[in-house]
Amino acid sequence: MKFDPASSIQDLRQFGEYGDVNPSITDSATYTFMQAKTMADTFHGEAEGCFLYSRHWNPSNKYLADAMAAMEGSEAGWVTGSGMGAITTALLQICQAGDHIISGLTIYGGSFAFLQNWLPRFNISVTFVNITDLDAVKAAIRPNTKVIYTETMTNPMLQISDIPALAAISNAHQIKLVVDNTFTPMIVAPIRLGAHVVVYSLTKFVNGKNDCVAGAICGTRDFIGELIDVNNGTAMLLGPVLDPMRSSGILKNMHTLHIRMKQHSHNAMYLATKFVESGISIQYPGLPAHKGHETLKKMMDQQFGFGGMIAIDLCTADQASKLMEKMEIEDVGYLAVSLGYFKTLFSNSGKSTSSEVPEEIQREMGLSEGMVRFSVGLDNDIDRTWEKIYKSLKATGCV
Numbered sequence: 001m002k003f004d005p006a007s008s009i010q011d012l013r014q015f016g017e018y019g020d021v022n023p024s025i026t027d028s029a030t031y032t033f034m035q036a037k038t039m040a041d042t043f044h045g046e047a048e049g050c051f052l053y054s055r056h057w058n059p060s061n062k063y064l065a066d067a068m069a070a071m072e073g074s075e076a077g078w079v080t081g082s083g084m085g086a087i088t089t090a091l092l093q094i095c096q097a098g099d100h101i102i103s104g105l106t107i108y109g110g111s112f113a114f115l116q117n118w119l120p121r122f123n124i125s126v127t128f129v130n131i132t133d134l135d136a137v138k139a140a141i142r143p144n145t146k147v148i149y150t151e152t153m154t155n156p157m158l159q160i161s162d163i164p165a166l167a168a169i170s171n172a173h174q175i176k177l178v179v180d181n182t183f184t185p186m187i188v189a190p191i192r193l194g195a196h197v198v199v200y201s202l203t204k205f206v207n208g209k210n211d212c213v214a215g216a217i218c219g220t221r222d223f224i225g226e227l228i229d230v231n232n233g234t235a236m237l238l239g240p241v242l243d244p245m246r247s248s249g250i251l252k253n254m255h256t257l258h259i260r261m262k263q264h265s266h267n268a269m270y271l272a273t274k275f276v277e278s279g280i281s282i283q284y285p286g287l288p289a290h291k292g293h294e295t296l297k298k299m300m301d302q303q304f305g306f307g308g309m310i311a312i313d314l315c316t317a318d319q320a321s322k323l324m325e326k327m328e329i330e331d332v333g334y335l336a337v338s339l340g341y342f343k344t345l346f347s348n349s350g351k352s353t354s355s356e357v358p359e360e361i362q363r364e365m366g367l368s369e370g371m372v373r374f375s376v377g378l379d380n381d382i383d384r385t386w387e388k389i390y391k392s393l394k395a396t397g398c399v
């Protein structure tokens, strides 16, 4: 039977202790045991279904983690207090001092800063490559390489990583392929394409309400077990746990994710086509001219479309600022960082979410100072939105 992430979520039987259709929220840091031995067994990871302490596991987080695993087709999941919590925890679990990571160059600025500035403090080195150049990836492998790290659709350049090809390279060298799938939930299921670990910022599309930050790690049961091991687990010992109140809200929002992804993708494709017709330089993986179009088509579940992210290039930062200010006045959406919200958000990546990336590297990755990244919202009448964007483009001399 064909894998369908939305049906996998729908089929979860998760209800509360009184038959509540939404699981009850666990409002406890600790849990009682009727027998001392069961507590000891739980500490050693030997008692199924028992909860010990909420930094380790709590039922609300378990429901959300199970829903993430169902969506990804992974054996297990664990949820974190932010996307960065997921990325850093997963990488620090796999890598020791002296290890080496190969990473895509065009990734979220925070992830770039962690890899470039923070990990070297612990003697973990990183080589950044163009992740779409598989020869460059292979050439960067060293005897101590432990991880290839990438984003399925990269932030902000919207490059597409060839996950099956990267998985083949990883497997040939006993390297773990860790993929951030934040931009493409449901559209791509990296674990099913060979990735070993998938990380998410749930802050974005998965939650979709912009009311909290959260993250998730999906992988094998063994890997998730290692993360929460009381003696050595990075998640257990660094403690990036998600608040159960929040996980309860995110879980409910996951049940509408499939509808939202379709609408984000539909609206983004519409705007992308209009930008092309207006002669604006644009990146959208749904356009046949996009370099990663065929790669994404090969990997994606077509019913969810090509995603809600587009990037246009207005050449100068000044032009980008003028357009964004005008679009905010015209109610296109908000000049704000982040993505996956029901309203359209736009920002100049080079001056915001990629500002951690030094300017010379921004140019190397092809990030123009005039790039405006759009996270296209759920607008019911996208042509009406396009009219507002076009009016803003004209008023600021961009067309």
Ligand SMILES: Cc1ncc(COP(=O)(O)O)c(C=O)c1O
Pocket: 082, 083, 084, 085, 108, 110, 111, 151, 155, 180, 182, 183, 200, 201, 202, 203, 213, 214, 215, 338, 353
């Ligand atoms: C692709 C990607 N991964 C991870 C993150 C970090 O997530 P969070 O802000 O939830 O820590 C972001 C944030 O913008 C992102 O765009």
